[in-house]
Amino acid sequence: MKKVIADLFKKIHERYGYKRITKKLKKSGHSINHKKVYRIMRELVLKCVKFMRKSGKYNSYKGNVGKVAKNRLSRRFSTPIPLQKLVTDITEFKYLDEEKLYLNPIIDLYNEEIITYETKKRPTLDLVMEPLMDTIEIIKNHAAYRTSIHSDQGWHYEHNQWVRTLKENRVFQSMSRKATCPDNTSMENFFGILKQEMY
Missing domain, CATH: 3.30.420.10 (Ribonuclease H-like superfamily/Ribonuclease H)
Structure with missing residues:
Protein backbone atom coordinates (compact mmCIF):
# COMPACT_ATOMS: atom_id res chain seq x y z
CA MET A 1 0.00 0.00 0.00
CA LYS A 2 2.93 2.33 0.67
CA LYS A 3 4.13 1.90 -2.89
CA VAL A 4 0.61 2.41 -4.30
CA ILE A 5 0.20 5.64 -2.32
CA ALA A 6 3.68 6.91 -3.20
CA ASP A 7 3.13 6.18 -6.92
CA LEU A 8 -0.29 7.87 -6.87
CA PHE A 9 1.11 10.92 -5.07
CA LYS A 10 3.82 11.24 -7.70
CA LYS A 11 1.33 10.72 -10.55
CA ILE A 12 -0.87 13.62 -9.40
CA HIS A 13 2.22 15.87 -9.08
CA GLU A 14 2.04 16.12 -5.26
CA ARG A 15 -1.21 18.11 -5.48
CA TYR A 16 -3.51 16.04 -3.22
CA GLY A 17 -3.63 15.69 0.54
CA TYR A 18 -4.56 12.48 2.37
CA LYS A 19 -8.34 12.96 2.00
CA ARG A 20 -8.27 13.21 -1.78
CA ILE A 21 -5.68 10.43 -2.02
CA THR A 22 -8.12 8.25 -0.05
CA LYS A 23 -10.93 9.03 -2.51
CA LYS A 24 -8.67 8.13 -5.44
CA LEU A 25 -7.72 4.85 -3.80
CA LYS A 26 -11.35 3.94 -3.13
CA LYS A 27 -12.27 4.70 -6.75
CA SER A 28 -9.49 2.34 -7.80
CA GLY A 29 -11.02 -0.44 -5.69
CA HIS A 30 -8.83 -0.22 -2.57
CA SER A 31 -10.62 -0.51 0.77
CA ILE A 32 -8.67 1.79 3.07
CA ASN A 33 -9.45 4.24 5.86
CA HIS A 34 -8.40 7.91 5.52
CA LYS A 35 -6.61 7.68 8.88
CA LYS A 36 -4.39 4.91 7.58
CA VAL A 37 -3.63 6.90 4.41
CA TYR A 38 -2.73 9.86 6.64
CA ARG A 39 -0.34 7.70 8.72
CA ILE A 40 1.33 6.22 5.64
CA MET A 41 1.76 9.60 3.96
CA ARG A 42 3.20 11.02 7.16
CA GLU A 43 5.61 8.10 7.46
CA LEU A 44 6.71 8.53 3.82
CA VAL A 45 6.87 12.35 4.24
CA LEU A 46 4.43 12.85 1.34
CA LYS A 47 3.21 16.39 1.89
CA CYS A 48 1.11 18.48 -0.45
CA VAL A 49 3.19 21.63 -0.94
CA LYS A 50 1.06 23.38 -3.56
CA PHE A 51 -0.98 25.24 -0.95
CA MET A 52 2.03 27.17 0.31
CA ARG A 53 1.76 29.63 -2.59
CA LYS A 54 -0.46 32.69 -2.32
CA SER A 55 -2.39 34.08 -5.27
CA GLY A 56 -4.30 37.32 -5.54
CA LYS A 57 -7.96 37.90 -6.29
CA TYR A 58 -9.24 40.38 -8.83
CA ASN A 59 -11.46 43.05 -7.28
CA SER A 60 -13.94 44.56 -9.75
CA TYR A 61 -15.69 46.73 -7.16
CA LYS A 62 -15.66 50.39 -8.24
CA GLY A 63 -18.15 51.87 -5.82
CA ASN A 64 -21.88 51.89 -6.44
CA VAL A 65 -22.20 52.20 -10.24
CA GLY A 66 -25.68 50.68 -10.54
CA LYS A 67 -28.44 49.01 -8.58
CA VAL A 68 -27.40 46.32 -6.09
CA ALA A 69 -29.60 43.18 -6.16
CA LYS A 70 -30.65 41.37 -3.00
CA ASN A 71 -28.90 38.19 -1.92
CA ARG A 72 -31.34 35.47 -3.07
CA LEU A 73 -29.01 32.56 -2.25
CA SER A 74 -28.33 33.59 1.38
CA ARG A 75 -25.51 31.02 1.43
CA ARG A 76 -27.77 28.14 0.39
CA PHE A 77 -25.30 26.65 -2.08
CA SER A 78 -27.02 23.36 -2.91
CA THR A 79 -30.03 22.46 -5.02
CA PRO A 80 -31.48 19.19 -6.39
CA ILE A 81 -32.63 21.06 -9.53
CA PRO A 82 -30.30 21.65 -12.52
CA LEU A 83 -29.85 25.27 -13.64
CA GLN A 84 -31.81 26.68 -10.70
Whole structure:
Protein backbone atom coordinates (compact mmCIF):
# COMPACT_ATOMS: atom_id res chain seq x y z
CA MET A 1 0.00 0.00 0.00
CA LYS A 2 2.93 2.33 0.67
CA LYS A 3 4.13 1.90 -2.89
CA VAL A 4 0.61 2.41 -4.30
CA ILE A 5 0.20 5.64 -2.32
CA ALA A 6 3.68 6.91 -3.20
CA ASP A 7 3.13 6.18 -6.92
CA LEU A 8 -0.29 7.87 -6.87
CA PHE A 9 1.11 10.92 -5.07
CA LYS A 10 3.82 11.24 -7.70
CA LYS A 11 1.33 10.72 -10.55
CA ILE A 12 -0.87 13.62 -9.40
CA HIS A 13 2.22 15.87 -9.08
CA GLU A 14 2.04 16.12 -5.26
CA ARG A 15 -1.21 18.11 -5.48
CA TYR A 16 -3.51 16.04 -3.22
CA GLY A 17 -3.63 15.69 0.54
CA TYR A 18 -4.56 12.48 2.37
CA LYS A 19 -8.34 12.96 2.00
CA ARG A 20 -8.27 13.21 -1.78
CA ILE A 21 -5.68 10.43 -2.02
CA THR A 22 -8.12 8.25 -0.05
CA LYS A 23 -10.93 9.03 -2.51
CA LYS A 24 -8.67 8.13 -5.44
CA LEU A 25 -7.72 4.85 -3.80
CA LYS A 26 -11.35 3.94 -3.13
CA LYS A 27 -12.27 4.70 -6.75
CA SER A 28 -9.49 2.34 -7.80
CA GLY A 29 -11.02 -0.44 -5.69
CA HIS A 30 -8.83 -0.22 -2.57
CA SER A 31 -10.62 -0.51 0.77
CA ILE A 32 -8.67 1.79 3.07
CA ASN A 33 -9.45 4.24 5.86
CA HIS A 34 -8.40 7.91 5.52
CA LYS A 35 -6.61 7.68 8.88
CA LYS A 36 -4.39 4.91 7.58
CA VAL A 37 -3.63 6.90 4.41
CA TYR A 38 -2.73 9.86 6.64
CA ARG A 39 -0.34 7.70 8.72
CA ILE A 40 1.33 6.22 5.64
CA MET A 41 1.76 9.60 3.96
CA ARG A 42 3.20 11.02 7.16
CA GLU A 43 5.61 8.10 7.46
CA LEU A 44 6.71 8.53 3.82
CA VAL A 45 6.87 12.35 4.24
CA LEU A 46 4.43 12.85 1.34
CA LYS A 47 3.21 16.39 1.89
CA CYS A 48 1.11 18.48 -0.45
CA VAL A 49 3.19 21.63 -0.94
CA LYS A 50 1.06 23.38 -3.56
CA PHE A 51 -0.98 25.24 -0.95
CA MET A 52 2.03 27.17 0.31
CA ARG A 53 1.76 29.63 -2.59
CA LYS A 54 -0.46 32.69 -2.32
CA SER A 55 -2.39 34.08 -5.27
CA GLY A 56 -4.30 37.32 -5.54
CA LYS A 57 -7.96 37.90 -6.29
CA TYR A 58 -9.24 40.38 -8.83
CA ASN A 59 -11.46 43.05 -7.28
CA SER A 60 -13.94 44.56 -9.75
CA TYR A 61 -15.69 46.73 -7.16
CA LYS A 62 -15.66 50.39 -8.24
CA GLY A 63 -18.15 51.87 -5.82
CA ASN A 64 -21.88 51.89 -6.44
CA VAL A 65 -22.20 52.20 -10.24
CA GLY A 66 -25.68 50.68 -10.54
CA LYS A 67 -28.44 49.01 -8.58
CA VAL A 68 -27.40 46.32 -6.09
CA ALA A 69 -29.60 43.18 -6.16
CA LYS A 70 -30.65 41.37 -3.00
CA ASN A 71 -28.90 38.19 -1.92
CA ARG A 72 -31.34 35.47 -3.07
CA LEU A 73 -29.01 32.56 -2.25
CA SER A 74 -28.33 33.59 1.38
CA ARG A 75 -25.51 31.02 1.43
CA ARG A 76 -27.77 28.14 0.39
CA PHE A 77 -25.30 26.65 -2.08
CA SER A 78 -27.02 23.36 -2.91
CA THR A 79 -30.03 22.46 -5.02
CA PRO A 80 -31.48 19.19 -6.39
CA ILE A 81 -32.63 21.06 -9.53
CA PRO A 82 -30.30 21.65 -12.52
CA LEU A 83 -29.85 25.27 -13.64
CA GLN A 84 -31.81 26.68 -10.70
CA LYS A 85 -28.86 28.31 -8.90
CA LEU A 86 -25.83 29.57 -10.81
CA VAL A 87 -22.81 31.46 -9.45
CA THR A 88 -20.21 33.57 -11.23
CA ASP A 89 -17.20 35.77 -10.52
CA ILE A 90 -13.96 37.00 -12.11
CA THR A 91 -10.43 36.02 -11.15
CA GLU A 92 -7.04 37.18 -12.37
CA PHE A 93 -3.97 35.18 -13.40
CA LYS A 94 -0.51 36.67 -13.75
CA TYR A 95 2.00 35.18 -16.17
CA LEU A 96 5.29 36.11 -17.86
CA ASP A 97 5.83 38.57 -14.97
CA GLU A 98 3.86 41.42 -16.57
CA GLU A 99 0.90 39.86 -18.40
CA LYS A 100 -2.56 39.25 -16.92
CA LEU A 101 -5.42 36.97 -17.92
CA TYR A 102 -8.98 37.19 -16.57
CA LEU A 103 -11.35 34.24 -16.18
CA ASN A 104 -15.15 34.42 -15.76
CA PRO A 105 -16.84 31.01 -15.30
CA ILE A 106 -20.51 30.32 -14.55
CA ILE A 107 -21.08 27.32 -12.27
CA ASP A 108 -24.28 25.34 -11.71
CA LEU A 109 -24.67 24.58 -7.99
CA TYR A 110 -26.70 21.48 -8.85
CA ASN A 111 -23.49 19.55 -9.59
CA GLU A 112 -20.76 22.27 -9.44
CA GLU A 113 -20.25 21.95 -13.20
CA ILE A 114 -18.85 24.87 -15.17
CA ILE A 115 -21.51 25.38 -17.82
CA THR A 116 -19.69 28.18 -19.66
CA TYR A 117 -16.73 30.54 -19.25
CA GLU A 118 -14.69 33.25 -20.94
CA THR A 119 -11.06 34.40 -20.72
CA LYS A 120 -9.70 37.77 -21.82
CA LYS A 121 -6.54 39.82 -21.37
CA ARG A 122 -8.58 42.77 -20.10
CA PRO A 123 -11.58 42.70 -17.73
CA THR A 124 -14.02 44.24 -20.20
CA LEU A 125 -17.81 43.88 -20.11
CA ASP A 126 -17.60 41.18 -22.83
CA LEU A 127 -15.80 38.98 -20.29
CA VAL A 128 -19.11 38.49 -18.47
CA MET A 129 -21.64 39.10 -21.26
CA GLU A 130 -20.41 36.39 -23.63
CA PRO A 131 -20.73 33.53 -21.11
CA LEU A 132 -24.04 35.00 -19.92
CA MET A 133 -25.51 34.81 -23.43
CA ASP A 134 -24.32 31.19 -23.76
CA THR A 135 -25.86 30.41 -20.36
CA ILE A 136 -29.20 31.93 -21.35
CA GLU A 137 -29.36 29.65 -24.39
CA ILE A 138 -28.74 26.64 -22.14
CA ILE A 139 -31.40 27.85 -19.68
CA LYS A 140 -33.99 28.30 -22.45
CA ASN A 141 -33.48 24.74 -23.64
CA HIS A 142 -32.99 22.87 -20.37
CA ALA A 143 -34.12 24.75 -17.24
CA ALA A 144 -37.25 23.41 -15.55
CA TYR A 145 -37.51 26.26 -13.02
CA ARG A 146 -36.65 29.95 -13.06
CA THR A 147 -32.90 30.48 -12.71
CA SER A 148 -30.99 32.73 -10.30
CA ILE A 149 -27.46 33.94 -11.07
CA HIS A 150 -25.40 35.02 -8.06
CA SER A 151 -22.34 37.30 -8.19
CA ASP A 152 -20.46 39.87 -6.15
CA GLN A 153 -21.02 43.62 -6.47
CA GLY A 154 -18.42 44.09 -9.22
CA TRP A 155 -19.15 46.79 -11.79
CA HIS A 156 -19.75 44.16 -14.50
CA TYR A 157 -22.72 42.76 -12.58
CA GLU A 158 -24.20 46.18 -11.83
CA HIS A 159 -23.89 47.25 -15.47
CA ASN A 160 -27.15 48.13 -17.25
CA GLN A 161 -26.50 45.57 -20.01
CA TRP A 162 -26.04 42.69 -17.53
CA VAL A 163 -29.10 43.70 -15.48
CA ARG A 164 -31.29 44.26 -18.56
CA THR A 165 -30.28 40.94 -20.16
CA LEU A 166 -31.24 39.06 -16.99
CA LYS A 167 -34.62 40.81 -16.77
CA GLU A 168 -35.43 40.28 -20.45
CA ASN A 169 -34.76 36.56 -20.07
CA ARG A 170 -36.59 36.19 -16.74
CA VAL A 171 -33.44 35.29 -14.78
CA PHE A 172 -33.29 36.39 -11.13
CA GLN A 173 -30.24 38.44 -10.14
CA SER A 174 -28.59 37.78 -6.78
CA MET A 175 -25.60 39.56 -5.21
CA SER A 176 -23.26 39.07 -2.27
CA ARG A 177 -23.09 41.78 0.32
CA LYS A 178 -20.18 44.19 -0.11
CA ALA A 179 -16.80 42.69 0.88
CA THR A 180 -18.41 39.41 2.05
CA CYS A 181 -16.62 36.52 0.32
CA PRO A 182 -18.54 33.77 2.20
CA ASP A 183 -21.69 34.87 0.31
CA ASN A 184 -20.13 33.30 -2.80
CA THR A 185 -18.20 30.46 -1.17
CA SER A 186 -18.72 27.95 -4.00
CA MET A 187 -17.04 30.27 -6.50
CA GLU A 188 -14.22 31.19 -4.12
CA ASN A 189 -13.55 27.49 -3.44
CA PHE A 190 -13.36 26.74 -7.14
CA PHE A 191 -10.87 29.56 -7.75
CA GLY A 192 -8.80 28.43 -4.77
CA ILE A 193 -8.53 24.83 -6.00
CA LEU A 194 -7.89 25.92 -9.59
CA LYS A 195 -5.03 28.21 -8.60
CA GLN A 196 -3.43 25.96 -6.02
CA GLU A 197 -3.75 22.56 -7.73
CA MET A 198 -3.57 23.45 -11.40
CA TYR A 199 -2.27 26.96 -12.08
